[in-house]
Amino acid sequence: MILVYVECRDFKIKQSSLEALSEAKRRGDEIGIETTAVLVGHAVDALAPEVFRYGASKVYILENALLAHYSPSGFTQALVSLIEEIKPEIILFAATSMGKDLSPRLAAELGVSLASDCIQTAAKNGKLEVKRPIFAGKAFASFMLNSSPQMASLRPNVFPLAEPVDGHGETIKKEVVIPENQVKDKVTEILKAEGAELDVTEADIVVTGGRGMKGPENFDLLRELTAVLPHSALGASRSAVDAEWIDHQHQVGQTGKTVSPSLYMAFGVSGAIQHLAGMSSSKFIVAVNKDPDAPIFKVADFGIVGDLFQVIPPLKEELKKILSE
Amino acid sequence: MNLFVFVKRVPDTESKIKINHETNSIVEEGLNFVLSPYDEYAVEEALQIREAKGGQVTVFSVGPDETQTILKKCLAMGADEAVLIKDGAGETYDSLRTAKIISQVLKTKHTQFDLLLFGKQSVGADSAQVPSMVAALLDLPQVNVVTDLEIEGNAGSALREIEGAREKVTFMLPAVVSAQKGLNEPRYETLKGIMAAKRKEIPVVTLEELGIQPDELTIQLELTKIESPPARERGKIIEDEPGEAAKKLAEFLHQDAKVI
Ligand SMILES: Cc1cc2nc3c(=O)[nH]c(=O)nc-3n(C[C@H](O)[C@H](O)[C@H](O)COP(=O)(O)OP(=O)(O)OC[C@H]3O[C@@H](n4cnc5c(N)ncnc54)[C@H](O)[C@@H]3O)c2cc1C
Numbered sequence: 001m002i003l004v005y006v007e008c009r010d011f012k013i014k015q016s017s018l019e020a021l022s023e024a025k026r027r028g029d030e031i032g033i034e035t036t037a038v039l040v041g042h043a044v045d046a047l048a049p050e051v052f053r054y055g056a057s058k059v060y061i062l063e064n065a066l067l068a069h070y071s072p073s074g075f076t077q078a079l080v081s082l083i084e085e086i087k088p089e090i091i092l093f094a095a096t097s098m099g100k101d102l103s104p105r106l107a108a109e110l111g112v113s114l115a116s117d118c119i120q121t122a123a124k125n126g127k128l129e130v131k132r133p134i135f136a137g138k139a140f141a142s143f144m145l146n147s148s149p150q151m152a153s154l155r156p157n158v159f160p161l162a163e164p165v166d167g168h169g170e171t172i173k174k175e176v177v178i179p180e181n182q183v184k185d186k187v188t189e190i191l192k193a194e195g196a197e198l199d200v201t202e203a204d205i206v207v208t209g210g211r212g213m214k215g216p217e218n219f220d221l222l223r224e225l226t227a228v229l230p231h232s233a234l235g236a237s238r239s240a241v242d243a244e245w246i247d248h249q250h251q252v253g254q255t256g257k258t259v260s261p262s263l264y265m266a267f268g269v270s271g272a273i274q275h276l277a278g279m280s281s282s283k284f285i286v287a288v289n290k291d292p293d294a295p296i297f298k299v300a301d302f303g304i305v306g307d308l309f310q311v312i313p314p315l316k317e318e319l320k321k322i323l324s325e
Numbered sequence: 326m327n328l329f330v331f332v333k334r335v336p337d338t339e340s341k342i343k344i345n346h347e348t349n350s351i352v353e354e355g356l357n358f359v360l361s362p363y364d365e366y367a368v369e370e371a372l373q374i375r376e377a378k379g380g381q382v383t384v385f386s387v388g389p390d391e392t393q394t395i396l397k398k399c400l401a402m403g404a405d406e407a408v409l410i411k412d413g414a415g416e417t418y419d420s421l422r423t424a425k426i427i428s429q430v431l432k433t434k435h436t437q438f439d440l441l442l443f444g445k446q447s448v449g450a451d452s453a454q455v456p457s458m459v460a461a462l463l464d465l466p467q468v469n470v471v472t473d474l475e476i477e478g479n480a481g482s483a484l485r486e487i488e489g490a491r492e493k494v495t496f497m498l499p500a501v502v503s504a505q506k507g508l509n510e511p512r513y514e515t516l517k518g519i520m521a522a523k524r525k526e527i528p529v530v531t532l533e534e535l536g537i538q539p540d541e542l543t544i545q546l547e548l549t550k551i552e553s554p555p556a557r558e559r560g561k562i563i564e565d566e567p568g569e570a571a572k573k574l575a576e577f578l579h580q581d582a583k584v585i
Contacts, residue, residue, distance in 0.1 A: 147546075186496070273338070273339060
C-alpha cells in the first residue's frame with residue numbers, strides 16, 4: 001500500500017497534499033497497490049470525503065487533542081504507531097514547510113532514508129524511482145528507493161491534480177495514546193504575515209521585483225499586478241531583500257525559495273546564477289529589463305527590453321482587459 | 326551553555342555544475358568549496374548565545390580532510406573548538422547516513438550539550454533532513470527554519486518560517502535548531518581570529534573510532550543518474566514602444582502560453 005500524509009491547516013487540506021495523493025494514485029495503480037491517506041490532528045475527520053475524491057481507498061484518522069497544534073515529535077509518534085501496524089510499502093509527503101520538517105524525523109524514526117522535494121516519480125519493478133533537483137536545480141539526480149518502506153516528499157506545484165471523482169472509501173479512526181512529555185516541540189502560536197499574502201511556493205503566478213525596482217515604494221506597482229492576476233504572489237531578488245525593500249520570505253533563489261509556477265514574471269532582475277537556480281523550472285518565464293544583455297533573457301520565453309516603470313502600467317491594463325473577458 | 330554547531334563544506338553558489346556522466350557524479354575540479362551559507366547563521370547564533378550567556382562553542386563537520394578549511398573559518402569567526410569527523414564517502418545524498426554518524430558522535434564522544442545548531446539545509450544536496458533526523462535519533466525536540474531564537478534557562482522559544490506565516494515553537498533543552506536567513510547577520514573573521522585559528526589543532530575522529538559498523542551506513546538511496554536540467558529554448562525578446570510591448574506580452578500570455 002501507498003500511504004500519503006495529508007496536511008491540514010485551518011481545517012483545510014493543502015492543495016499540495018492532494019497533488020501528492022494524485023501522484024500516489026497514478027503510481028499505486030501502475031504497481032498494483034492500494035492508495036491510502038492519513039490525517040493527523042484534532043477534529044480532522046470531516047476532511048475525509050475530500051481525500052476520497054482524489055483516489056484514496058482508505059483514510060486513517062489519528063486523533064488526539066494534544067495534536068491539535070503541529071508538533072514534529074508528537075506527530076511522528078502518532079505516525080510511527082500507525083505505520084508499524086499497517087506496514088505501507090511507500091510513504092509520500094508534500095514537501096511543504098510541515099512536510100519537510102516532519103518527513104525526515106519520521107524516516108529516521110523508521111530507520112529509512114528519504115528523497116526530498118522530488119519533481120518526478122516512476123514505477124520500476126514495483127518500486128519507486130524519483131528525480132530531485134540538486135544545487136537548487138542546477139542539476140537533477142535520480143534515485144531508486146531501496147529502503148522499506150520507501151519514502152519521498154514531492155515538491156508542491158509540480159505534480160498534476162487528478163480529476164476529482166465521486167469516490168468513497170473506508171474511514172478508520174485511531175485513538176492515539178501519547179504521553180504529554182512525548183510532545184517535545186509545540187507550536188503555540190501562528191503569526192500570519194501582513195495581508196495574508198500567498199506564499200511564492202504555492203502560487204500559480206509569481207511576480208518578482210529586483211534591484212531595478214529602485215525602492216520599496218515601487219513594489220506597490222507589483223502588488224497591483226498581483227491584485228489583478230489570480231492566485232499570484234510577490235517574489236524578490238536577494239538584492240531587493242538585502243536592501244530591506246521587502247521581507248526575505250519573498251526571496252527567490254538558491255538561498256531563498258525554489259519556485260515552479262506556471263508563470264514567472266521578473267521585473268528589474270538581472271538573472272544572477274543564484275536567482276536562476278530558484279526559478280528556471282517555471283513553466284513560462286517573462287522578463288522586463290532595460291539591459292538587452294541581462295542573463296535573465298537567456299531563460300525567458302518572452303522578454304521586453306525596456307523601462308519597467310513604463311511597461312507595468314499598460315501591462316496591468318492589458319491583463320485586466322483579458323481577464324475580464 | 327554547551328553549544329554544538331554542525332556545518333558542511335559545499336561548492337559556492339556561483340558554481341556552474343558540471344556532470345561526469347561516466348561516474349555519475351559532479352565534477353569537483355575547479356569548484357570553490359565554502360562553508361554552506363545557512364551554516365554561517367548557525368555559527369553566528371551560537372557565538373551570540375555564548376556572548377550573552379557564557380559557555381563554549383564547538384563546531385563539527387563530517388567530510389574529507391579538505392573540510393579543515395571551513396572548520397578553520399568557524400574558529401576564525403570565534404568558535405572555541407572544531408572537530409572533523411572523517412568520512413571519505415563523498416556526497417551520497419543519503420542524509421540518514423550523515424545523521425547516524427553525527428548521533429553516534431553525540432552518544433559516544435561528545436555527550437554533554439545544551440543546543441545542537443545546524444543550517445536549515447546544505448546548499449547542494451538541498452535535502453534539509455539532517456537536523457530532524459539527528460533530533461529523531463537522539464529523541465530531542467526540533468525546530469527548523471528558525472528566524473528568531475530565545476533561550477531562557479533550560480527552555481527555548483523559536484519562530485520558524487512556514488508558508489505565509491511564522492510558527493512560534495516552544496521546547497526544552499537540549500534541542501535541535503536549524504537556522505534560516507534572517508536569524509542574524511554572520512560576522513566576518515578578524516585577523517586575530519584567523520591567526521589563532523591557524524595555530525589551533527583540529528582533532529580528527531574516524532568512523533572506526535566511533536564503532537560504527539559499515540553495514541549500518543548502507544546507502545538506501547541508489548543514485549541512478551545525474552543530468553543537467555533541460556535547456557530552455559531561447560524565447561522571443563522584443564524592443565518596442567512600452568504600450569505596444571505590453572500589449573504583445575499580454576497576448577503572448579493569453580494566446581500562446583495560455584497561462585492567463
Ligand atoms: C551566497 C550567495 C547566495 C545568493 N542567493 C541569492 C538568491 O537566493 N536569490 C537571488 O536573487 N540572489 C542571490 N544572490 C545574489 C545574486 O548573486 C545577485 O546579486 C542578485 O540576484 C542580483 O539581484 P538583482 O537582479 O535584483 O540586481 P542586479 O543584478 O543589480 O540587477 C538589477 C537589474 O535591473 C535592471 N534595471 C534597472 N533599472 C531598470 C528599469 N528601470 N527597468 C528595467 N530594468 C531595470 C538592470 O538592467 C539589472 O539587470 C546570492 C549571492 C550569494 C553570494
